[in-house]
Amino acid sequence: MxxxxxxxxxxxxxxxxxxxxxxxxxxxxxxxxxxAAELAKSGEFFxxxxxxxxxxxxxxxxxxxxxxTAASRAYI
Numbered sequence: 001m002x003x004x005x006x007x008x009x010x011x012x013x014x015x016x017x018x019x020x021x022x023x024x025x026x027x028x029x030x031x032x033x034x035x036a037a038e039l040a041k042s043g044e045f046f047x048x049x050x051x052x053x054x055x056x057x058x059x060x061x062x063x064x065x066x067x068x069t070a071a072s073r074a075y076i
Contacts, residue, residue, distance in 0.1 A: 002056040003028040005035055009049045019056060028053050 001024070004016040022028050032051040039049045 003031070004054040004056065005032055006052040006054060007035075007039070007049050008052060013052075025055070028055070
């Protein structure tokens, strides 16, 4: 399954338009925790950030490639 890891802070959302293929939801949560930990190490500016996990609900055969925009995907 493909998961997307959007980063939000007080200024808005930085969308992940590429995503990452992981075996299950638990692996995606673990990856999000690692991202959040790395952001926290980056300094005061990133300490208030949140990593949102979104699962791609489109079948793999529907993807045109990694250059697809987030608008062409459905999230739950």
